[in-house]
Amino acid sequence: MRAKKLSLSSLTGFSKNNLQLLRLLVQQELTLRYKRSVIGIGWTLLNPMLTSFVLWIVFSFLFAGKLQAGQQFAPYLMAGILLSTFFNQGLLQAANSIAANGGILTKVAVPPKIFAFAASLAAYTNFLIGLIPLALVVYISGQSLSINLPIVFIMGFFLALFVAGIGLALSVIFIRFDDAKNIINVLLLILIYLTPVFYPLSILSEQMQRLVNLNPLTSYLDIFRWSFSGNAIASVGDFIYLAVTGIFFFVIGNYIFKRYWPRTVSML
């Protein structure tokens, strides 16, 4: 028996032409968002810097002294914002993508998942572009990039899986129930506040710390900060949690989507 050739298309169940479409969709998502603005894609660079700057003014008085020795608040904060933006935008766009492309999906046989994957990958690409200004901030605050930098890409890959999985599961819920969006928005806000985006973990009570550590995003963020400029400590447990949650939510999201999609498509 001949061994089946291992390729991207055999792994995802997408044909070669589907993968081309996926790439096209990611490109579109990235270019269309800023098409009408004067500085175009420059916003991807500027946006996290501006947001970080505003939050830095507000929070640096409160938290800058609370970080561990050798850590810097400005890159700490900006890393948090980049990652939470990746998660938040990717998730909402993936969840909306199926309904938004309903007109296509009810007429042409494309694997519907492709739109959610494209949204997740676009958020990942945006995140990678955001690393450029982050590197700048790292140097300005007197740190340097870590040799563990390549791990950032692996972290991003697992976060993209995580985002695509939850996005897919939410997409069927969003089509079925109009008000689910509002509830999810509140839950997302809570989840982001339970992630040490702009505060150091040490300011919380022990009970709260335990809760925040249960949040998978905390592990993703710790690994990101640690591997980019040594701005946090990442344990082996964090890596295991990252891999397990990334794969688990991807699989479960795909399963939920597959199960409910045939019934949901007639609602589009």
Added chain:
Amino acid sequence: MSDVIKAQGVDFSYRVLTNHQSSLKTLFKDFVNRKVRIENYQALKDLSFSVTKGETVAIIGKNGAGKSTLLKLLAQVVPPTTGQLKVIGSVAPMIELGAGFNPELTGRENIIFYSALLGRDIKEVKARVEEIADWAGITDHLDYQLRTFSSGMIARLAFSTATDQVPDLLLIDEVLSVGDGEFAFKSKKRMQEIITSGTTVILVSHDLVTVAQLANRVIWLEKGAMKMVGNPSEVIAAYQLSGG
């Protein structure tokens, strides 16, 4: 002759909540009050037929008979609820042309994107973009955003892109020509060329004259079930007698 489409006992139904509002709040409230009732609406009932390669089969019937639903099933957009449906080869749906066109993209980008949606190879399409635009008569506007196009131009571009490659199976929902004057004639001619070129065609139309001209076989749907199948003149005559 090999079968391109094989349907066996195909049913399609979807569930309708008796309450029309789709919100979690009302669902929860009604659930507590035990007011939720789910009804099955059966759009297609026990369809069995097969289509061999190269045939042109027309589907006729009144509005709401399930013609468009059947096309959706054949386009593999939705799976049948029960029963088996096999469709072999590449399928090009000509159902609401231009679904997937994005007004913010240029004509060129839209040609490529729409073709990619139809499952075509992007490299091949890129080489044909100029020709597609030329056939649609929009060469001058190729690199402008689609929102600057007139609706006639959009329709022509969609038709030109959709018919650029001949698929194994063509699904047509009333789209037999687009535009006016010369282009209507040109598009109708191309359509007839494709239909007679040996491609398998499933055609949904209210235009019985065209059906009689093009089809080898006609399926008459009524209330989701097959009322009659057979050669065009017989089925159309029976359909007209029934008041269709």
